[in-house]
Amino acid sequence: MFTKGRKSKSFFCAGYYIVKFNNGWVKSYCPKLITLNRYPYAGPYKTQQEMLENLRIANGALHGTTIKPSPEEI
Secondary structure, eight states, rough: OOSSSOOOOOOBBBBBEEEETTTEEEEEEEEEHHHHSSEEEEEEEHHHHHHHHHHHHHHHHHHOOOOOOOGGGG
16 A cells, blocks of 8 residues: 555555446546445556456456357367
8 A cells, every 4th residue: 555645645556357237347547435435346456467367357257248269269
């Protein structure tokens, strides 16, 4: 956790996260601590690629869809 200024009262959490709002999971980089306290989240992830992969999986599970393999993978 960190603040952006010496007198700041807002704390931020380092890393990449995915946060679930009413419309689904969204990506977030260094979100405010209060956001993570109010909403379900996953993370922190060390890399953006790792976060994007988990975001894709979370949104796919939310909508009940499965990921189809490309024709090259079949």
